[in-house]
Amino acid sequence: MSYNIAILGASGYTGAELIRLISGHSAMKIKALGGNSKAGQSLAQVFPHLRHLDLPDLVTMEEIDFSGIDLCFCALPHKTSQEVIAALPQDLKIVDLSADFRLRDPEDYAKWYGNEHAALAQQQEAVYGLTEFYREEIRRARLVAGTGCNAATGQYALRPLVSEGVIDLDDIILDLKCAVSGAGRSLKENLLHAELSEGYHAYALGGTHRHLGEFDQEFSALAGRPVKVQFTPHLIPANRGILATTYVKGDAQVIHETLENAYSGEPFIAVLPFGEPPSTRHVRGSNYCHIGVVADRLEGRAIVVAALDNLTKGSSGQALQNANLMLGIDETEALTMAPLFP
Amino acid sequence: MSYNIAILGASGYTGAELIRLISGHSAMKIKALGGNSKAGQSLAQVFPHLRHLDLPDLVTMEEIDFSGIDLCFCALPHKTSQEVIAALPQDLKIVDLSADFRLRDPEDYAKWYGNEHAALAQQQEAVYGLTEFYREEIRRARLVAGTGCNAATGQYALRPLVSEGVIDLDDIILDLKCAVSGAGRSLKENLLHAELSEGYHAYALGGTHRHLGEFDQEFSALAGRPVKVQFTPHLIPANRGILATTYVKGDAQVIHETLENAYSGEPFIAVLPFGEPPSTRHVRGSNYCHIGVVADRLEGRAIVVAALDNLTKGSSGQALQNANLMLGIDETEALTMAPLFP
Amino acid sequence: MSYNIAILGASGYTGAELIRLISGHSAMKIKALGGNSKAGQSLAQVFPHLRHLDLPDLVTMEEIDFSGIDLCFCALPHKTSQEVIAALPQDLKIVDLSADFRLRDPEDYAKWYGNEHAALAQQQEAVYGLTEFYREEIRRARLVAGTGCNAATGQYALRPLVSEGVIDLDDIILDLKCAVSGAGRSLKENLLHAELSEGYHAYALGGTHRHLGEFDQEFSALAGRPVKVQFTPHLIPANRGILATTYVKGDAQVIHETLENAYSGEPFIAVLPFGEPPSTRHVRGSNYCHIGVVADRLEGRAIVVAALDNLTKGSSGQALQNANLMLGIDETEALTMAPLFP
Amino acid sequence: MSYNIAILGASGYTGAELIRLISGHSAMKIKALGGNSKAGQSLAQVFPHLRHLDLPDLVTMEEIDFSGIDLCFCALPHKTSQEVIAALPQDLKIVDLSADFRLRDPEDYAKWYGNEHAALAQQQEAVYGLTEFYREEIRRARLVAGTGCNAATGQYALRPLVSEGVIDLDDIILDLKCAVSGAGRSLKENLLHAELSEGYHAYALGGTHRHLGEFDQEFSALAGRPVKVQFTPHLIPANRGILATTYVKGDAQVIHETLENAYSGEPFIAVLPFGEPPSTRHVRGSNYCHIGVVADRLEGRAIVVAALDNLTKGSSGQALQNANLMLGIDETEALTMAPLFP
Incomplete structure (x- = not known):
């Protein structure tokens, strides 16, 4: 067929x-x-x-x-x-x-x-x-x-945590690092090699990036009440990759287990062993998403990092x-x- | 002389x-x-x-x-x-x-x-x-x-805010992106061009980076009581630069004014106009530090971003x-x- | 099976x-x-x-x-x-x-x-x-x-020309640009990102690169008499790719036809339309080799450029x-x- | 004043x-x-x-x-x-x-x-x-x-050799590698980071680059008769730098001495010790030009390499x-x- x-x-x-x-x-x-x-x-x-x-x-x-x-x-x-x-x-x-x-x-x-x-x-x-x-x-x-490619990355890190209620829904921070192909093939000065290579910066700060519309829609639906995250994307001098570093309040071990359970049968989502962070270089050109969970030294806080290839x-x-x-x-x-x- | x-x-x-x-x-x-x-x-x-x-x-x-x-x-x-x-x-x-x-x-x-x-x-x-x-x-x-180069960048963004008491001292997140020369000229596999170029990742997650010792010492001294920040460094495929994205709770305009006042006479620290983010490419090879402040869409939250050249x-x-x-x-x-x- | x-x-x-x-x-x-x-x-x-x-x-x-x-x-x-x-x-x-x-x-x-x-x-x-x-x-x-990866690239550009006798065998220059993964995963100072990124150079100049042993063996066997090329490799700040620019004396159209004939049935070797140069970015991660032929303004001289991925x-x-x-x-x-x- | x-x-x-x-x-x-x-x-x-x-x-x-x-x-x-x-x-x-x-x-x-x-x-x-x-x-x-920035680099390598008559004037090949800032800040698809990074290629092949007008004018005037070089520029994924690899016929030691004599009093032109090649990373952001001379294994041939920063x-x-x-x-x-x- x-x-x-x-x-x-x-x-x-x-x-x-x-x-x-x-x-x-x-x-x-x-x-x-x-x-x-x-x-x-x-x-x-x-x-x-x-x-x-x-x-x-x-x-x-x-x-x-x-x-x-x-x-x-x-x-x-x-x-x-x-x-x-x-x-x-x-x-x-x-x-x-x-x-x-x-x-x-x-x-x-x-x-x-x-x-x-x-x-x-x-x-x-x-x-x-x-x-x-x-x-x-x-x-x-x-x-x-x-x-959205950023929206996907952030949701892979956070959706099971929102729906299972294992994190504080009012204090979610998503610091995201995106490679340049996410901006497409359009002719803009800030996408030139000479501008971008050897430099990086935050953009669309303060809650103006359009992918927030997706986060708001999805997380609020999951929680059954409004959920608004803080989201800051950064443009990184690389061609492919998104790395989402999310800061959440909750028990890191519970968070890790929640993610492991949520993705246990998924062919493309890998929850790494507790404490191991992912890297964009390990998913480049592939359809895989790697998620890592680390406990912070501050009790009750965790960092969840998700990496995927924005074009794949x-x-x-x-x-x-x-x-x-x-x-x-x-x-x-x-x-x-x-x-x-x- | x-x-x-x-x-x-x-x-x-x-x-x-x-x-x-x-x-x-x-x-x-x-x-x-x-x-x-x-x-x-x-x-x-x-x-x-x-x-x-x-x-x-x-x-x-x-x-x-x-x-x-x-x-x-x-x-x-x-x-x-x-x-x-x-x-x-x-x-x-x-x-x-x-x-x-x-x-x-x-x-x-x-x-x-x-x-x-x-x-x-x-x-x-x-x-x-x-x-x-x-x-x-x-x-x-x-x-x-x-x-420490990371410690300097984070402190430029945060010190006046801690000492003036204009942010919540118990909820400071510092997501930092460092270029590779910060790791020195040592022969380590993860510093090879083929490993690092076109890839990026978080490291020393969860509060294990040694520069936290400096943050704790300095911020606690300023506040007159223990202050512990969350700090996650990331290694970026560039040679020079540190970008510290800090997430704080406080009034963004007050934060901007506090930083402007603190650095008004300083020859090397520039507080950018409100809402304008800095970039590592604009300080490369120089002794300048650029600091930007943006209000988040969530009331009472702000993002303070500082950029400098780690080697300078x-x-x-x-x-x-x-x-x-x-x-x-x-x-x-x-x-x-x-x-x-x- | x-x-x-x-x-x-x-x-x-x-x-x-x-x-x-x-x-x-x-x-x-x-x-x-x-x-x-x-x-x-x-x-x-x-x-x-x-x-x-x-x-x-x-x-x-x-x-x-x-x-x-x-x-x-x-x-x-x-x-x-x-x-x-x-x-x-x-x-x-x-x-x-x-x-x-x-x-x-x-x-x-x-x-x-x-x-x-x-x-x-x-x-x-x-x-x-x-x-x-x-x-x-x-x-x-x-x-x-x-x-050798360099030896393969140079031979794809030149073998049919040597065996068919359509170029001057005593005046072949091979200026080759190799990405860094060709040097392997060994810990050498000159392979560090901070050393290599944003810089490039020639190495093993003057005929000291070991892949010359292969060129000498193969080209001499094809010609039935000693053939020695000039070969200068350069290290380029990229992870994958070899681009061999070869300067030969002969009729560019004849050279193009000779290459087209030689590779007409080959699944992985593409001879581009006359005058079109190849690029390493167009073969990255693949098993293809692209070859381009251009006539020089100086009569009787041609440039043959071959591109492939050194690791593939x-x-x-x-x-x-x-x-x-x-x-x-x-x-x-x-x-x-x-x-x-x- | x-x-x-x-x-x-x-x-x-x-x-x-x-x-x-x-x-x-x-x-x-x-x-x-x-x-x-x-x-x-x-x-x-x-x-x-x-x-x-x-x-x-x-x-x-x-x-x-x-x-x-x-x-x-x-x-x-x-x-x-x-x-x-x-x-x-x-x-x-x-x-x-x-x-x-x-x-x-x-x-x-x-x-x-x-x-x-x-x-x-x-x-x-x-x-x-x-x-x-x-x-x-x-x-x-x-x-x-x-x-022209390419024209300058090639002339630094070759002018004294042409005027002193120590190389064959009818067989000069100039293979040049230029970083992307040489193309300026114009919005062209092939200058985008996503196009250029991790890839490199030859362009303006066969004698069509306009800087050849300068080479022809200057070398012919020096020699008192028409001199036409072969010149192939390549675009390299770096921001600053030009490396000109020139292939000439002549005695390498004589060539080295000729260059040393020509530039002995010059504040910005350094002729490196015989056999040592230059690199673009060693002149970046500066007004220096480094020139290296190496003898080829083929008698009577030499490689002269010049490096400078195209913007400086x-x-x-x-x-x-x-x-x-x-x-x-x-x-x-x-x-x-x-x-x-x-």
Whole structure:
């Protein structure tokens, strides 16, 4: 059995990562690559590292015949994504990697993204794509909304602790370090090598990063009451990786056990032995997430650190894992490759 | 007027940085360079980037005639440093860059460093070298103990807040990101380029980093009661820089004003406009420290971020600033060069 | 059909890369991991990025029962390798990744490596492991000698040109840029991140690099007369990659056609369209080699540039490709994964 | 005595580097900073690392009163520069850092840059700014044309060899490795951190790089007959540095002596001991150029390697050195700071 796949927005980093992953998939075949700004080009022109793959040239979205497509990945910028998805066949299975369908409440969406949502019907239908926690809904979903990469990392560290009530919900701090590919392939001065290399900084401080919308939505739902974390992202001079250092109040051993129990059957989430911290270099290029728990010298406090690759488990790997579920394929198919180190 | 300078431990990174800085000093002349493992070599052999300087070859400590030396920098490993300094002339002015004389209480020293102190007399005499807060004592000191580079960064962010009582003293979190030169030139697997580049991680989690000894000593003294912070350092794939992100409870505007007042006359500490975060790339190679304050979306919480260059303001630049004071030279001499960017 | 595999020297970078690649192999099972200095440790301790694999702990070589092993990879340091291989069962299939069996003439070996060879019988038996040019010999071989990673890159650019006689054999210059993992995981000052990052340099200049022994042996054999190239390697602040820029005298179009013909059926060697240069970023983590040809403005001169990943096509990927051939498995098995970019 | 300085194009990397260097100058005072696209902003907004300097805000060029300016640096893009300089007071001393006045022959200019020159009078007047070889002309010049950074590096390695006739003039190969700040602060996809970091490649192959116009002009003039070198630049994942590896035919010892003689009195050019190669890390942030000579194993061939910092000795440091000469100041003023390492 083989499924026909389309990818819209194939010329960005998450698009390239989807193609990399699907190239090793035994039951998916890429039939169409949409990329409006680079339509007409071969993939080898846009991404020379993918020249070995036998793939169609990039086309405009209008040129794609979706009738033969089993599932479509949308790796488009937010706002564009909602317009495109509203116009796609309404029975087409879709995994969206943009921010457009992550928030369930249209007012939350408007608050965090600054515009009214243009595809409200689809927004209501969309299932939040954090696989380990929405697996059954994803299996039955037509439209799955990929999570923010930072939002995924923070939730892996914290969700079981919030839902089990083993930490103080009013004092959660999430200090996150993200590599630069998370900012995409856009031409911005602060993403130049000469600006970023050999330097690092915090950004979107004080609670202005949009992924907070996801944290608020998810943690509050889990707790059954409003939960608001403090979240500060930092941009680090590396290409791939997210490291979330979370500071919580609770018993470290209980926290470790809670996480171990929550993830004991999960193929991609590893809770490290108590006291062992993770590193981004140990998950690079893979779909794994490593979580470490350490007790602080201050009684009743713990540090939970989660590491994953923002382009894989943080976006395209997650998207493929969800697509596998939606198509009834083994969830881990094409996702168990070992990390690349060094 | 010119002062004769000796540097012990000239073959490490802080030694090289001292030489770089002193090479632009109008009133200091390096007369002796001690480096036991590389004695007999020229500086050009040990540090080819310093080949243009007219400097003596490296010698063993025993070969140095200290009678003509006005001030000696000790950039030796800790434990070695206390033995060496105990044996040096007891009227020689010394700036020590090791950890050996930072803690005043011998029991604290033994607890954090795992051995009894071998130079108790000197330990009692030593002045803690955080220039902005011990300026007058340093001016009169014979032996100044350079601070830990992480300890300096955290204290710049927090000291005025602790002493003015504008933050909750029982809930201070210090998430620190340090570049690799802070680990020195030692041969360790985790310092190899192939291990570190493109990866980052937390280390010494949970309150085990030795610089906590300094935080405890200093903050408790300021507050007049025990203050214990949570402190997690991270190793970042960059050569120079420390970024300390501190999470505190207090009014952000008051915090900003308190810091502005505290540092208003300081030549090297810049409190950025409210809401503006600093970056390590803007202080690299310089003696400046930038501090930013942002209010969190959660009322009553603020983020204070401090950035400096670990080899300059964090160690060798601080040492030279202190030496200038001890010798009655303008404190900023040879330290006002602009940062190197990009 | 499944083959039992042993890896000696599993705690180095080429060992880790072998494990990464074999973890995706449908017909190989790793039964033993030898690593004397880390015997007794689990692979997760030595290489945390491989913790997800179900693999035996590291053992000493003596603890391995080779009777059930179908093929053994030796990723040991040179000199050690020849001693070990001489002592292994003489009917065991072996792919050696060290330098020990690359040179056929014992005098050449002694000249380049400074010691007499300790396993002359095996040296005579070994087949040079440059797959595309020794494929049939490798298929029948018991012992295959992996090539130097620099030597492989240069030969991919030049072998067809030498054998077809389309370039001046007396004026070949090979300026090579190698990433740092090529130097292995050894503790050397010049491999520290703080030394290497943000700096680059030539080394082993003037014809002293040992891979010249391979160039001399192979090019002279192809030409039927002595051929000696000029070869200067450079160390570049990146983890993976080799870029060989070769300057040759000949007609650029003829050179391009010669390379296209030579590699037309090859699964892993891509000759780019005329005038298009390759980049290391487009082969990272993969077994592909990209070759570009450009005509110089000076008539009769051309530049041929080859790029590959030193740990994959340059060593462990090549080794697995050869092992596939030796075991009668599809040559490309477990080697067609797409490169990792960014 | 103090001279009033203006800098046009102050918002680019060479502009920032000029400001960094001049900030340590005892006899220059920056009176005006021109930057049309960022006019109205403070320097701290454009370059936060320069916030400590007491400097005027950026203005448009039209706002600058040049009557009180003693010397103006133009760090504008090429083509813009010639238009601006034609419109400036014709008695104003100018050091131009663009490519506009490097080539003396208008036809050469048109050939390499693709447009007719718009300031022919100034072009005729301009002196080529390679300080060590045009020192006396520069001293008397009104308008000095800064050299290309690659062109400077290659000429330091080769000029004395061409003029003394100690190498074969028909077989010179220049393989050059340039860090990314040489490409400026422009927003191009291939300059993004995610594209460049962990990858490197050759570009402008085959004799298409514009700095070849300078090589041809200068080497031919020295030799008294046409000399055309082969030149291939490579982009390296580092921020600062140029390493030029040149392959020449001649006696290595004679070559070394020739270079030593040529540069014996030069304050910024160091010819390393025979056989010792230079590294970019040893000149970073400084105005020094290191040159090494090694004999190849092939008789009659040598490798000459030159290293410098593209932003300092390759552009802004050179510009300041020339300005010192034009104003009768000590040539080395503000330029002898030690390199920054690590």
